[in-house]
Amino acid sequence: MSNLIAPSILAADFANLQRDVEMVNNSEADWFHIDIMDGVFVPNISFGMPVLKAITKHAKKTIDVHLMIVNPDQYIQTFADLGADILTVHYEACTHLHRTVQAIKAAGMKAGVALNPHTPIAVLEDIIADLDMVCLMSVNPGFGGQSFIENTYKKVSQLRHLIEFAKSDCQIEIDGGVTSKNANTLIEAGANVLVAGSFVFGAEDPTATIADLKSIVG
Numbered sequence: 001m002s003n004l005i006a007p008s009i010l011a012a013d014f015a016n017l018q019r020d021v022e023m024v025n026n027s028e029a030d031w032f033h034i035d036i037m038d039g040v041f042v043p044n045i046s047f048g049m050p051v052l053k054a055i056t057k058h059a060k061k062t063i064d065v066h067l068m069i070v071n072p073d074q075y076i077q078t079f080a081d082l083g084a085d086i087l088t089v090h091y092e093a094c095t096h097l098h099r100t101v102q103a104i105k106a107a108g109m110k111a112g113v114a115l116n117p118h119t120p121i122a123v124l125e126d127i128i129a130d131l132d133m134v135c136l137m138s139v140n141p142g143f144g145g146q147s148f149i150e151n152t153y154k155k156v157s158q159l160r161h162l163i164e165f166a167k168s169d170c171q172i173e174i175d176g177g178v179t180s181k182n183a184n185t186l187i188e189a190g191a192n193v194l195v196a197g198s199f200v201f202g203a204e205d206p207t208a209t210i211a212d213l214k215s216i217v218g
């Protein structure tokens with residue numbers, strides 16, 4: 001399994017969105033990471049369907065959509081129609097997680113589940129075999145630019161063991177506070193997809209920063 005970098009569009013310049021999408025297209029980045037927030041599950045509102053539509057019109061790489069919303073089930077088909085390749089819902093937002101995961105797959109997308117920093121890996125024991133990806137939040141969801149929570153390393157290794165025990169090829173994505181300083185340790189702990197928002201878009205040269213991250217994760 002290769003190690004991937006997914007720039008988070010939340011940190012892009014929305015007044016120059018097409019420019020930033022083209023930058024990612026022309027960089028060594030692997031995916032677009034797109035954060036949808038509803039102001040209910042998290043204390044922030046990012047953007048919704050019209051902006052996602054504008055992004056997917058220009059984006060030429062895998063579209064990884066991270067839903068930080070309550071009742072995600074009602075929008076699954078809409079996200080499929082808008083071009084999402086991977087749809088990640090929060091464990092904490094889903095009462096019938098198994099049903100939600102099956103609905104995402106039935107709509108033709110890969111299914112991911114995200115865990116908040118305080119949610120233990122053990123809650124995934126009976127769903128891991130059904131998942132294409134687990135997204136470990138390494139900050140509390142809702143905002144870019146926060147500091148990485150160190151307890152994440154332990155959770156990555158616990159999750160890697162769970163995945164191996166289940167003989168699954170589920171991917172492990174880390175989301176929040178990723179920089180060139182923690183990228184290598186995260187990969188060594190067993191992660192294989194790193195989301196980076198402010199570290200990429202806040203850099204003087206985002207393209208070179210993506211290339212640096214790629215060279216670190218191998």
Ligand SMILES: O=C(CO)[C@@H](O)[C@H](O)COP(=O)(O)O
Pocket residue numbers: 008010011033035066068139140141142143144145146175176177178195196197198199
């Ligand atoms: O889902 C989220 C935040 O809730 C993330 O995807 C952020 O967008 C990551 O931004 P940085 O922490 O890398 O600035």
Ligand SMILES: [Fe+2]
Pocket residue numbers: 008033034035066175195
């Ligand atoms: Fe995210």
